[in-house]
Amino acid sequence: MQFDWREFLIVAHESRNDPRESVRRTCLGRIYYYVYHLGLSKAQLLNWQDPKQSSHKALWSWFQGYSDPDIKKLGVLGSRIYSSRIDSDYRAHPLSSLMIVSKRLRNAREFELLVAKSNGQTPPTALTP
Amino acid sequence: MVNQLATAFDTPQYRPSREKPVINIFPFPLHKLAMCSSPLLEKQAGFARNWISELDSLQQHYLILDSDHTIIKILQEEPNLYELLMEAVKPLEDVFGTSRIIQIRVQLADEDYMLRVAVQLPSNFEGEPEHKLNSFHEAWWLDNCHRSGGTLVFDYELRDAI
Numbered sequence: 001m002q003f004d005w006r007e008f009l010i011v012a013h014e015s016r017n018d019p020r021e022s023v024r025r026t027c028l029g030r031i032y033y034y035v036y037h038l039g040l041s042k043a044q045l046l047n048w049q050d051p052k053q054s055s056h057k058a059l060w061s062w063f064q065g066y067s068d069p070d071i072k073k074l075g076v077l078g079s080r081i082y083s084s085r086i087d088s089d090y091r092a093h094p095l096s097s098l099m100i101v102s103k104r105l106r107n108a109r110e111f112e113l114l115v116a117k118s119n120g121q122t123p124p125t126a127l128t129p
Numbered sequence: 130m131v132n133q134l135a136t137a138f139d140t141p142q143y144r145p146s147r148e149k150p151v152i153n154i155f156p157f158p159l160h161k162l163a164m165c166s167s168p169l170l171e172k173q174a175g176f177a178r179n180w181i182s183e184l185d186s187l188q189q190h191y192l193i194l195d196s197d198h199t200i201i202k203i204l205q206e207e208p209n210l211y212e213l214l215m216e217a218v219k220p221l222e223d224v225f226g227t228s229r230i231i232q233i234r235v236q237l238a239d240e241d242y243m244l245r246v247a248v249q250l251p252s253n254f255e256g257e258p259e260h261k262l263n264s265f266h267e268a269w270w271l272d273n274c275h276r277s278g279g280t281l282v283f284d285y286e287l288r289d290a291i
Contacts, residue, residue, distance in 0.1 A: 053240060054240035056238075056241055060279050064274040064279065072274065072275075075274065076266055079243075079279065080284055083282045086236045086237070086241070089238070090236070091236070096286040096287075097286060097287050
């Protein structure tokens with residue numbers, strides 16, 4: 001059975017109130033990779049061709065090039081969450097906000113709602129605030 | 130890319146006059162390009178741009194946290210970014226107000242780099258910042274994001290930093 005990437009979102013949600021910087025950074029990484037894999041599967045439905053090198057920035061840029069506003073929003077949202085993931089994994093400076101995990105959880109919810117709408121599917125159950 | 134172009138222009142007819150003072154503040158050969166004196170060449174090569182002047186203009190609106198060299202190099206690699214950043218000032222001010230500090234910093238990952246543009250907001254900011262950012266997206270960014278090649282990201286930061 002394939003791994004359900006949403007498990008990453010659930011783990012991050014469960015740890016959202018943990019004030020430790022290391023946990024918050026880990027949460028940001030897991031939220032991002034949930035969104036990334038969801039975005040990648042959506043892009044593949046739209047005939048996305050994997051680039052030879054990094055697919056992160058390329059993926060969000062590709063979404064941003066669409067004329068459909070909902071698809072563009074996926075690119076903008078994904079890019080914001082990717083930005084947090086870069087800081088969490090590559091920047092030693094303390095995270096900018098104590099609320100960043102909650103903020104990105106909301107962004108991830110918005111992202112999955114947009115994907116579900118675009119696919120004509122029922123969205124996953126919202127995680128409790 | 131910059132190095133390749135600099136090599137291409139390093140021929141006698143394009144070499145700068147020795148009478149001009151040369152101050153190389155860049156560790157890469159940008160100074161060679163900046164001193165090209167042929168208007169036609171500059172026009173053809175898209176180098177009729179004054180990078181330092183553009184950087185100065187950006188600094189009037191943004192607090193840039195990285196070195197001039199780093200930002201100029203990125204502006205050269207992605208020439209659309211300067212115009213985008215200048216155009217973004219008004220819609221950002223329309224939504225967040227005119228007195229906000231707006232930071233720009235480079236984010237580096239193993240395989241990517243991005244320019245993060247973040248409006249600095251007080252923790253007691255009136256209004257929901259996420260809604261404000263969405264207003265900015267709807268008003269301007271969604272119509273222009275395709276021009277940044279995925280490099281620009283606009284966000285806000287609340288000043289509750291540790």
